[in-house]
Amino acid sequence: MSLTPRQIVEELDKYIIGQSEAKKAVAVALRNRYRRSKLPKEVRDEITPKNIIMKGPTGVGKTEIARRLSKLVKAPFVKVEATKYTEVGYVGRDVESMIRDLVAVSVRMVKDEKMKEVADKASVNVAAKICEILYKNQEVKEGDEPKSREQIKLDYFNGKYDDQIIEIEVSEQPKQMGLMEGVGEINIGGFIGGLFPNRKQRKKFTVLKAKETLMAEEEEKLIDNDAVNAEAIRRAEEDGIIFIDEMDKIIGKTAGGNGPDVSREGVQRDILPIVEGSTVNTKFGNVKTDFILFICAGAFHVSKIEDMIPELQGRFPIVVELNSLTKDDFKRILKEPKNSIIFQYSNLLKVDNIELNFTDDALEEMASIAAIENETSENIGARRLHTIMERLLEDISFNASGDYPLQTLNIDSTYVKNVFKDNIKSHDLKKYII
Numbered sequence: 001m002s003l004t005p006r007q008i009v010e011e012l013d014k015y016i017i018g019q020s021e022a023k024k025a026v027a028v029a030l031r032n033r034y035r036r037s038k039l040p041k042e043v044r045d046e047i048t049p050k051n052i053i054m055k056g057p058t059g060v061g062k063t064e065i066a067r068r069l070s071k072l073v074k075a076p077f078v079k080v081e082a083t084k085y086t087e088v089g090y091v092g093r094d095v096e097s098m099i100r101d102l103v104a105v106s107v108r109m110v111k112d113e114k115m116k117e118v119a120d121k122a123s124v125n126v127a128a129k130i131c132e133i134l135y136k137n138q139e140v141k142e143g144d145e146p147k148s149r150e151q152i153k154l155d156y157f158n159g160k161y162d163d164q165i166i167e168i169e170v171s172e173q174p175k176q177m178g179l180m181e182g183v184g185e186i187n188i189g190g191f192i193g194g195l196f197p198n199r200k201q202r203k204k205f206t207v208l209k210a211k212e213t214l215m216a217e218e219e220e221k222l223i224d225n226d227a228v229n230a231e232a233i234r235r236a237e238e239d240g241i242i243f244i245d246e247m248d249k250i251i252g253k254t255a256g257g258n259g260p261d262v263s264r265e266g267v268q269r270d271i272l273p274i275v276e277g278s279t280v281n282t283k284f285g286n287v288k289t290d291f292i293l294f295i296c297a298g299a300f301h302v303s304k305i306e307d308m309i310p311e312l313q314g315r316f317p318i319v320v321e322l323n324s325l326t327k328d329d330f331k332r333i334l335k336e337p338k339n340s341i342i343f344q345y346s347n348l349l350k351v352d353n354i355e356l357n358f359t360d361d362a363l364e365e366m367a368s369i370a371a372i373e374n375e376t377s378e379n380i381g382a383r384r385l386h387t388i389m390e391r392l393l394e395d396i397s398f399n400a401s402g403d404y405p406l407q408t409l410n411i412d413s414t415y416v417k418n419v420f421k422d423n424i425k426s427h428d429l430k431k432y433i434i
């Protein structure tokens with residue numbers, strides 16, 4: 001059922017150009033979770049995941065890989081930014097909250113599955129409830145026969161009552177309250193709810209809305225929440241993946257030791273036990289972090305991996321480098337990914353009756369401008385393509401109004417050159433000055 005490494009890479013290839021080393025590394029790591037899960041428990045307990053660091057310049061696809069991965073894996077997955085955590089003792093989110101987030105994702109996953117399992121049963125119960133109300137509510141004119149329960153049920157399932165207003169009993173939602181960000185959430189409603197069980201309220205709804213409301217309630221009733229939590233914790237512990245982005249930003253001795261930098265190393269030190277394996281307390285229960293897979297990403301441009309505290313470095317045995325993107329990569333990124341930049345802009349403008357048609361040499365020209373701009377000013381990787389595209393279509397985007405019938409615009413290299421002629425000239429000049 002689980003994807004093979006090859007399939008994972010294939011899937012990633014649909015969105016990310018190049019970077020095959022990084023794709024392979026994450027694909028193997030993911031598959032190893034599956035392989036491990038098939039082993040007997042004694043063996044399984046001896047195999048810890050090989051955590052990964054993805055290193056590469058800005059805008060070459062690190063975060064994009066994480067984003068695509070998260071859609072791909074069926075395992076609990078969270079993507080977090082290292083920069084949003086602060087050292088324990090400082091105001092802010094402590095790193096343990098990433099584990100709490102992971103478990104929350106896992107709980108939602110398991111719950112969704114269970115809800116699907118009980119949906120049929122729940123809808124039968126809901127139908128019975130609503131039809132009984134409809135049956136009792138019916139106004140029968142003199143001389144008419146009231147509708148039978150069967151007839152009402154039939155009409156109900158055919159949607160005849162959808163807009164009719166009925167009154168049903170619903171239980172009040174317990175209020176969720178986080179006392180303080182990061183300190184751990186306490187479910188006040190659940191707590192008080194336990195003392196004063198389920199307050200019911202009578203409310204008026206259309207049958208359609210009542211069906212929805214009662215469904216949720218009924219499913220909740222049919223699900224064993226303790227079992228859900230236990231399964232969710234098991235999955236988070238065994239299959240959980242945490243992607244920590246911007247890892248390089250919490251590393252390094254750069255600034256002069258004041259401001260938020262003080263706690264950077266502290267955050268690293270806090271992350272250490274989590275990566276190393278410890279137990280974190282969550283509102284769903286205790287979670288062991290030993291087998292969670294961690295993938296870190298960062299540019300590691302100013303601060304180096306070697307600047308990480310050594311113990312932490314040691315827990316990331318796999319380091320993969322993402323390459324700087326070349327002109328050829330840019331050309332492919334423009335059109336090949338499923339959500340390519342061309343695809344995005346073409347679809348946007350189609351709404352206003354403009355069909356964009358890019359010639360191959362136009363793409364070539366744009367890719368080459370991107371490469372030059374990255375070289376001569378800041379290297380921002382593929383993000384450069386977005387700025388170029390914005391600029392290229394500035395006039396068209398502004399003037400398109402949808403008032404005219406469909407029009408096809410041919411964008412060739414001459415058009416591109418024309419828009420960027422000032423830039424290109426100034427770059428040529430720069431070359432000579434340097």
Ligand SMILES: Nc1ncnc2c1ncn2[C@@H]1O[C@H](COP(=O)(O)OP(=O)(O)OP(=O)(O)O)[C@@H](O)[C@H]1O
Binds near residue numbers: 017057061382
């Ligand atoms: N190899 C690639 N293939 C396709 N699209 C890419 C590639 N690299 C980057 N992009 C696109 O460029 C944009 C920025 O990429 P991404 O967010 O992955 O950068 P990053 O490597 O995480 O950079 P940073 O270090 O600044 O966080 C995204 O829109 C992404 O789709």
Ligand SMILES: [Mg+2]
Binds near residue numbers: 063064246
């Ligand atoms: Mg990023």
